[in-house]
Amino acid sequence: MTMSGQLAFWILAALSVAGAATVVFGRDVTRMVLGLGAFLLSVAGWFLFFGQTFLAVAQVFVYVGGVLVLVLFAIMLVHRAEGADPALTSRHDVDIAAVALSVFGIMVVSLRSAWPSMTEGPVPTSTTQVSAQFLGAYLPHLEAAGLLLLAALVAAIVIMGGEGE
Amino acid sequence: MNFVILACALFALGLYGVMSRRDIIGVLASVEVMLGSGTVLLVGLSSSMTAASGVRPDPGALGAIGVLIIVVAAAEAAVGLAVLVSVARILHTTQVDGLMEVKG
Known part of the structure; x- marks a missing residue:
């Protein structure tokens, strides 16, 4: 890995860890959403780092532009309906930390076998390659994804509209 | 390969958040962290596989799978x-401890 690649790696690592830590440990709702935004942006950065330009743009559009705004709307709606204190509560426990650490250990040990077969630099991917896959081998998956989005949209409307009586 | 350890650590951090957060919004945000780190792990591992071992996937296919995960x-x-939002309106709480009934 080149010097600039290493620099990008550590910047992305710091951004994603800081964002994820804010999401998990932050007490203020607004800060938690900001941390989530930083984490999602860092994920887009990781996609760029691995040469997946189209994925990075989709991540920014869908997550940072869509899901994050949706989360903000939900928080505003909830706190308007609930009138509650915006502070987040959590129960930090040694047992929970032990479970999370165990999962981390299992993942690292099980993925260790894949490490030696890695190269240094990923191949950059163009949008043409992705769209060729979507219109070729992955066409049924694309249709299924469209159906899933439609189902999620209908489900969200039904869930939101089913209350109030 | 440091990014494998990093992505696993982020996944574990998200898992810790899912189990420790008392607010539904915190749990949902932690799930997003888990999903994001899992996607980073998938994309990173797949795009770093060597061509010599014959397991390197088509980068276009990897992009397509990544878009499906995002969807x-x-x-x-x-x-x-x-x-x-529905739970907050009906039960007037967003604490997971307050959700004791399946039938609201």
């Missing part, structure tokens, strides 16, 4: 947030 995660977020 599924977005659908999950939409339904999850709808449930959050």
Whole structure:
């Protein structure tokens, strides 16, 4: 890995860890959403780092532009309906930390076998390659994804509209 | 390969958040962290596989699979947030400890 690649790696690592830590440990709702935004942006950065330009743009559009705004709307709606204190509560426990650490250990040990077969630099991917896959081998998956989005949209409307009586 | 350890650590951090957060919004945000780190792990591992071993996937296919993961995660977020708002309106709480009934 080149010097600039290493620099990008550590910047992305710091951004994603800081964002994820804010999401998990932050007490203020607004800060938690900001941390989530930083984490999602860092994920887009990781996609760029691995040469997946189209994925990075989709991540920014869908997550940072869509899901994050949706989360903000939900928080505003909830706190308007609930009138509650915006502070987040959590129960930090040694047992929970032990479970999370165990999962981390299992993942690292099980993925260790894949490490030696890695190269240094990923191949950059163009949008043409992705769209060729979507219109070729992955066409049924694309249709299924469209159906899933439609189902999620209908489900969200039904869930939101089913209350109030 | 440091990014494998990093992505696993982020996944474990998200898992810790899912189990320790008392607010539904915190749980949902932690799930997003888990999903994001899992996607980073998938994309990173797949795009770093060597061509010599014969297991290197087509980068275009990897992009397509990544987009599908993003679509599924977005659908999950939409339904999850709808449930959050609905629960907050009906039960007047967003604490997971307050959700003791399946039938609201």
